[in-house]
Amino acid sequence: MRKHREGLSLxxxxxxxxxxxxxxxxxxxxxxxxxxxxxTLKAILYSMTGREAPAGISKTIILNxxxxxxxxxxxxxxxxxxxxxxxxxxxxxxxxxxxxxxxSSGAALGAVIAMAFGFYIPGTTYGGxxxxxxxxxxxSLILILSLAYALDHSLSTNTIILIGVIFxxxxxSVINLIISFTSDxxxxxxxxxxxxxxxxxxxxxxxxxxxxxxxxxVILLHARELNALAIGEDNARHVGVxxxxxxxxxxxxVSVLTGVCVSISGSIxxxxxxxxxxxxxxTGPNHKKLLPASMFSGAxxxxxxxxxxxxxxxPIELQIGLVTxxxxxxxxxxVFYRSRRKG
Amino acid sequence: MLEIxxxxxxxxxxxxxxNVSFTLEPGQWLMLVGPNGAGKSTIVEAIAQGVKYTGEIRxxxxxxxxxxxxxxxxxxxxxxxxxxxxxxxTVEEVVALGRYAYKRSFLSSKGQDDEEQIEKALNxxxxxxxxxxSVLELSGGELQRVFxxxxxxxxxxxxxxxxxxNHLDLIYQKHIFSLIGEWLKTGGRGVISVxxxxxxxxxxxxxxxxxxxxxxxxxxxxxxxxxxxxLEDVYGMDVYGWMREMLSQWTEKPFIDPQ
Numbered sequence: 076m077r078k079h080r081e082g083l084s085l086x087x088x089x090x091x092x093x094x095x096x097x098x099x100x101x102x103x104x105x106x107x108x109x110x111x112x113x114x115t116l117k118a119i120l121y122s123m124t125g126r127e128a129p130a131g132i133s134k135t136i137i138l139n140x141x142x143x144x145x146x147x148x149x150x151x152x153x154x155x156x157x158x159x160x161x162x163x164x165x166x167x168x169x170x171x172x173x174x175x176x177x178x179s180s181g182a183a184l185g186a187v188i189a190m191a192f193g194f195y196i197p198g199t200t201y202g203g204x205x206x207x208x209x210x211x212x213x214x215s216l217i218l219i220l221s222l223a224y225a226l227d228h229s230l231s232t233n234t235i236i237l238i239g240v241i242f243x244x245x246x247x248s249v250i251n252l253i254i255s256f257t258s259d260x261x262x263x264x265x266x267x268x269x270x271x272x273x274x275x276x277x278x279x280x281x282x283x284x285x286x287x288x289x290x291x292x293v294i295l296l297h298a299r300e301l302n303a304l305a306i307g308e309d310n311a312r313h314v315g316v317x318x319x320x321x322x323x324x325x326x327x328x329v330s331v332l333t334g335v336c337v338s339i340s341g342s343i344x345x346x347x348x349x350x351x352x353x354x355x356x357x358t359g360p361n362h363k364k365l366l367p368a369s370m371f372s373g374a375x376x377x378x379x380x381x382x383x384x385x386x387x388x389x390p391i392e393l394q395i396g397l398v399t400x401x402x403x404x405x406x407x408x409x410v411f412y413r414s415r416r417k418g
Numbered sequence: 419m420l421e422i423x424x425x426x427x428x429x430x431x432x433x434x435x436x437n438v439s440f441t442l443e444p445g446q447w448l449m450l451v452g453p454n455g456a457g458k459s460t461i462v463e464a465i466a467q468g469v470k471y472t473g474e475i476r477x478x479x480x481x482x483x484x485x486x487x488x489x490x491x492x493x494x495x496x497x498x499x500x501x502x503x504x505x506x507x508t509v510e511e512v513v514a515l516g517r518y519a520y521k522r523s524f525l526s527s528k529g530q531d532d533e534e535q536i537e538k539a540l541n542x543x544x545x546x547x548x549x550x551x552s553v554l555e556l557s558g559g560e561l562q563r564v565f566x567x568x569x570x571x572x573x574x575x576x577x578x579x580x581x582x583x584n585h586l587d588l589i590y591q592k593h594i595f596s597l598i599g600e601w602l603k604t605g606g607r608g609v610i611s612v613x614x615x616x617x618x619x620x621x622x623x624x625x626x627x628x629x630x631x632x633x634x635x636x637x638x639x640x641x642x643x644x645x646x647x648x649l650e651d652v653y654g655m656d657v658y659g660w661m662r663e664m665l666s667q668w669t670e671k672p673f674i675d676p677q
Contacts, residue, residue, distance in 0.1 A: 167504050303515055305505050309498055310565070313466060314572060315491025315519030360505035 082298075082363040091371035098378045099149060103141045105382060107389045110137060139276075147275045148381045148395075149374035150283040151340045152350075154291065156373020158329045159347025160354065160365055161294045164305040165325055166232040172347030173333035176235060176326060177242035181215025182208040182337040183268060184246045190264050191257040201274070204267070205338045212334025215242065220326065230322050232308070270341035270396025272381060279339050290332035291370070297325055298362040305360060343396045345403025346373050346380075353410060419444055419608055420465075420494075420576055424473035427460050427632075434460045436632040437473070442576065442625075447602055447609045449619040451644065452629035453653055458612040460632075462580045465610070466496045477576070491519035495574030499581040501565045506552040509545055509564050510536070516571030539570035543597060559590030566594060570601060577601065579611035583618075595622050616657065620644060628652060 083091075104110045110133055118137040121128040128134050158173030166175070173179065188194070189207040196202035219242055227234040254261055294301075300321045303311035312318045336343075350373040351365065358364035377395070380402060384393040420442040427435040435457045442448050450458040464471040467483060467490070475482040477493050485493070495516075503512070516539065517532040540546050543563045548556070553564060562582065569577060577598065583591035599622060602609050613619040619626060619640070626643040628636040630652045636643045649657040 164505075169504070299515075299518065299521070302507070302511065303518060306503055306507060306512055306515060307501060309466075309468065310501065310515075310568075312468065312487075313491065313496040313498070314515050314568070315488045317487045355505070360507050361511055 081361065083358070083367050087364075088367070091368065095149065095371055095374055098375050099145050102145045102148070102378050102382050103137060106136075106141060106385055108133065108136060143276045143280055144272055144274075144381070145378065146277075146280045147272050147283060147339070148377050150280060150287055151272065151336045151343065152346055152374040152377025153370040154283065154287050154332050154336050154373075155343060155347040156350040156354075156369040156376070157287075157291055157294060157366060158333050159373075160351035160362070160369040161297075161301060161325055161329050162347075163351055164301040164360075164362055164365075165322065165329075166235060167305055167308070168232070168236075169352065170348070171236075172351075173329050173336075174243070174342075174347070175239045176216075176330050177219055177239040177246065178212050178216050178330040178334045179337040179342060180243040180246035181218075182212035182334045183342055184215075184250055185209070185211025186267055186338065186341070187250045187253055187264050190267060191253045191260050205279075208338035209335060212330070212338060215246070216327065216330045216334065218242075219330075220323070228319075230319060230326075235326070266394060267341045268396075269394030270343035270399075271384075271392075271394050272340050273385075273392060275339060282335065283339060286332055286335045290328040293328040294325060294332075295366055297321060298366055301325070301362040301366075302360075305362070341394075341396060343377070343399055345399045345407070346377055349403045349407050349410075350376050352407070356410070419478055419606075420610070421474070421476040421479075422461075422465075423476070425461065425464060425471055425475065426473055427457075427464055427469050427471045429469075434632050435464070435471070438627070438629070438632070438634045439473075440627050440634060440637050442608045442610055444606050444608055445602070445624075447599075447611070447622055447624050449623035449626040449640065450610065450612045450629060451616065451619050451626050452635075455631075456629035456652075457632040458629055459580055461629075462496070462498075462578050462610070462612055465494065465578055488519040491572060491574070493574055494576045494578060495569040495572045496578045497562075497565055497569050497580070497582050499584045501561060503553045503561070506554050508550050509553060509556075509567075510540070510549040512553055512564050513539055513545070513549075513567045513571050516568040516573075519572065535571045535573055539567040542570055542600070543567040559586045559593075562586060562590065562594065563597075566597060575607055577607070577609045577611075579609065581612050581614060584614070591618070598622075616644065616649070617661065 100112060100115060103115050104112050114132045115137055118128050118132050118134050119142065122138055155173055159171070162171040162173060162175050163169050165171075186204045186208040189204040194203040194207055196206065219238055223230055223234050223238045226238070254264060300311070300316050303314060303316045304318070304321070308318060351369045354368040354372045355365055358368045377399065380398045381395050383402070384395045384398045387393060422441065423439045425435055425438045426433065438457070438461065440448070450461055452458055460469065463469045465475055465482065477485070482490060482494070514532070514536050517535060520532060540549055543566055545563060545567055548560070553561060556564065566582070579598070582598070583594045586594065595618065598609060601607065623640040625638060626640045627634050628643055628648055635652055636648050646658045
């Protein structure tokens, strides 16, 4: 009897891992002050082994500015892409992503309130914004799920989408209301809404890693259930999937992870939508392959987007969300056009 | 093996099923027959736990709604009429999903018996050659065969079919029904199916429940259940006369050259 692994092969993992590390290194080296690869590697290795790096290496730029940012970018990219892949399977709709349920709009509302009313945690630049955004993300998650559950005990796809759309609209209108009353914060609010990871440090990386490990782990362990749901909800029930419970668990995992990402990076669009698509073209729709592939491709994509944001108009820095939407839209149209012509 | 007692289902203000009772014995192929809106599909939905109901549905004496989802899936398999897939899964991936209820832990991959059941199901349905094909490239009839293979791989004791060959070409209709007939030959199995086509019901069924307006009008052995009087009563027309008239179209008339 023939045996075969359902997930990605070890070779594929190695290839993805290598591509990710290369991209990360490239992103640390490139920038307004270019750094030689050798120096970057030295700085990282010396600090990992606890030794003092040799003189002449821009240690601060490498270790305190670029490396944490690059790590955060890849964690956010992986998280958003993973969430998108899971949601697209869960509700059987290739236009879904982590923000479909509306939790990211809730997080944005929290962030805007913090910025508009000057809620700051002393000693941090964005601590207050992040904290309030996370708080609002959790409150909206609870609100949305209980609303959806009260409306429709089976948590049907249409209810999920509808509640998400309504909640997002509500949150955006409150945001606009706040903006129209606090005109002096408009610029910082607008920039935050476009998404950026500049100035983020290892503390953010720690939070992102914890939530990616927890929520991402939950999502990855539900690959089989996601396959069943993607093939059909009734069919999933017939083969023995506890549809309601599984849906609830995945929705919570996706929303928490998305909420945390938005709180740290602002709204970054298109990663969660486009990267699962591209990954699906390579791996096929089986979530055992699709979910890990989406994580890697999302991380790599966002790293390049961040690199472009930093370097294209240097010394002016673009917002990363702006870049992802621009590249994403064009890439999406190209891919869509090509796949249509083939099929 | 399956006992249904006083089953009632209410959709808001409409009573879709009104105290329906019947039993399925091993080896039986029970046909749920009746006009549109009689409650046939509702029975299927209730057995599959897709709607809220009152009354009892018992498998081997156990209340089906109290069984955990995995043992229920190992006992009862369902093939519905509306199966459409949005993503390019392979035939094998869809069929393998039938083994879901047998998974041992989070991490275990497919076991030996899972592989065997999947192979058997692919062979029985003649899908071996398609196993790597995307289900998006299949015709409606082929797709329905894939889901039949999935429910075969699920290896349930009872197979519930909701119009399994609806909208299918005659060749697929024949194919699907004879495959299910073969499946039933193994001991300890039973089939319940909703059928619109009374000829198909008569050809393959061993027992029937005749439904009208949510009530079981007749039940029991197929021929007595689908008698001329009962069918006329339920369908409001001479079903026998109409069937014969239809059939007479198929006698080979001698061809007379008009010239």
